[in-house]
Amino acid sequence: MRKLTAFIAGLLFGLGLLLAGMTNPTKVLGFLDLAGTWDPSLALVMIGAIGTAIVPLAWARQQTHALLGSPMQLPVKRELDRRLIGGSLVFGIGWGIAGICPGPAVAILLTGHWQAFVFMLAMLAGMLFGVLETRRVH
Amino acid sequence: MNLDWLNFTPWSALAGGMLIGLAASLFVVANGRIAGVSGLIGSLLQRGSEGLGEKALFLLGLLVAPLLWGVFATLPPLEFQNGWLGLTVAGLLVGIGTRYGSGCTSGHGVCGISRLSPRSMVATACFMLSGFVTVFVLRHVMGG
Numbered sequence: 001m002r003k004l005t006a007f008i009a010g011l012l013f014g015l016g017l018l019l020a021g022m023t024n025p026t027k028v029l030g031f032l033d034l035a036g037t038w039d040p041s042l043a044l045v046m047i048g049a050i051g052t053a054i055v056p057l058a059w060a061r062q063q064t065h066a067l068l069g070s071p072m073q074l075p076v077k078r079e080l081d082r083r084l085i086g087g088s089l090v091f092g093i094g095w096g097i098a099g100i101c102p103g104p105a106v107a108i109l110l111t112g113h114w115q116a117f118v119f120m121l122a123m124l125a126g127m128l129f130g131v132l133e134t135r136r137v138h
Numbered sequence: 139m140n141l142d143w144l145n146f147t148p149w150s151a152l153a154g155g156m157l158i159g160l161a162a163s164l165f166v167v168a169n170g171r172i173a174g175v176s177g178l179i180g181s182l183l184q185r186g187s188e189g190l191g192e193k194a195l196f197l198l199g200l201l202v203a204p205l206l207w208g209v210f211a212t213l214p215p216l217e218f219q220n221g222w223l224g225l226t227v228a229g230l231l232v233g234i235g236t237r238y239g240s241g242c243t244s245g246h247g248v249c250g251i252s253r254l255s256p257r258s259m260v261a262t263a264c265f266m267l268s269g270f271v272t273v274f275v276l277r278h279v280m281g282g
Binding site: 002003004005006007008009010011012013014015016017018019020021022023024025026027029030032033034035036037038039040041042044045046047048049050051052053054056057058059060061063065066067068070071072073074075077078079080083084085086087088089090091092093094095096097098099100101102103105106107108109110111113115118119120121122123124125126127128129130131134 | 139140141142145146147148150151152153154155156157158159160161162163164165166167168169170171172173175176179180183184189191192193195196197198199200201202203204205206207213214215216217218219220222224225226227228229230231232233234235236237238239240241242243244246247248249250251252253255256257260261262264265266267268269270271272273274276277278
């Protein structure tokens, strides 16, 4: 049952990205281009998503277990450290170059564009580097 | 500031966003997990992380979404702005940055802000800011 809800959640997430136009790198870059002709669509995607998720997430914060019985696993870190800020700034540079972030990168992989594979391979390499580096530090 | 009225799609953006919020809500309420795509991929790359089946199935759903969409309608346009070099550099930065920063647009931007996490608000402000600056530099300073 947990696997089914996980699959449905992923599927809905992908359909949402497609419907919102967020799988199109050019549209995402149109949002990031404040000084050009600005396409505010991405801001409305965020408002729609946060407006929908805010009550269920407030509920989740009060629970020790999810509806299907597994423990509620919300992030516990609180520090605003250099890794968080530096990493997010670096992510934003990559996002600004290509207009692709990890969710859409997965959702466009099977649409038959070679560009999606190049981006995914590079992103996985970057993540693997991060994973290995984290293991070295801890 | 000039609004791009030609490409601005307020209703589908809002509806798509609500669908994304619904998906994130389902994953946390039913499975107790944060729908953060970079985190989910990252834990698949890591040996010994728990719940791999659920995480892989979320990503599988995300992966096959365009195939299901394609059964009922034509896929929305997909226009890339980079060649292989730009895509490689961008992909590397996105991969490294999201691992160091512990999240991306879904985990920090949607889920983190929804649970009012200060860390996620700071992270989202940072990647939005550097995204704006990067596009400004590439399009308006370096031109092209």
